[in-house]
Amino acid sequence: MRADAKKNYDRLLAVAREVFNEQGVEASLRDVARRADVGLGTLYRHFPTREALLEVLLRASFDELTAKAKELETADAVDEALVSWLRETIAVAHSHRGVIGSMTAAIEDPDSALHASCLSMRASGERLLNRAQAKGLARNDIDGADLFALVGALAWLNDQPAHTSRIDHLFGVIASSILTNGVPVSV
Known part of the structure; x- marks a missing residue:
């Protein structure tokens, strides 16, 4: 160039x-x-396209989340690893205001410039979820798509000024409902 x-x-x-x-x-x-x-x-x-621009802007953040998940895959506390990844993923989605709609659409559209990055990020979270499920620490009736949807919901709520003050509480409620160990997630 x-x-x-x-x-x-x-x-x-x-x-x-x-x-x-x-x-x-x-x-x-x-x-x-x-x-x-x-x-x-x-x-x-x-x-x-707008998506091509977003893909370049988001790629570094998504790659960092995927690398973080890879690190967390070796953690002994698989439930804490999953919660840590969830928290970071929601923070990244929130830091790119309004991106959650594009991410949700891209995951379903193989022609989207964001598709591969979103799939990779979802797969990394699913691996953490699967580890927690294998240890009996996470519900077995959810999968990576459900986890991605929950991230999207919490990121969207975090973008809404009326809910910003409650996001930590809501994160704890959602994370505690994913985990099966009965221990409330601290925020």
Whole structure:
């Protein structure tokens, strides 16, 4: 990539991150291009769709979650490992305001630029869930898709100003209902 193209690419990513953090992932791409001081055509040359831009922005976070899950797969306390991953995944989804709708749609759409990243993240959580289930520490009537849906629900609630003050409590309720050891999850 030419130096000027690389500069535009990096600037677009930085500005998109700012704009999406301020306005959510449905923010105007025209606004992203304007604030990056490039034309809309330049934005679309680098990122032909909103999802392509989101995929690049989210890939690092999703890769970190997958790596964290891999680390947690060796933890002795499988229930705590699962809860830790859940908490971090919800925090990542919340930090990318409004992304949960895109993630939910992408998991069902193999043509989505986000599909592979979302599948990988869901699979990493499912492995942690399976470990907890194998030890009898998590309900057996849920799977990775259910876990992903619960992450989405909690991340969505966290995006709602009216629920922000209750998110820790709600996280504890959900996590305690996933686990079978009867111990309330501390927040």
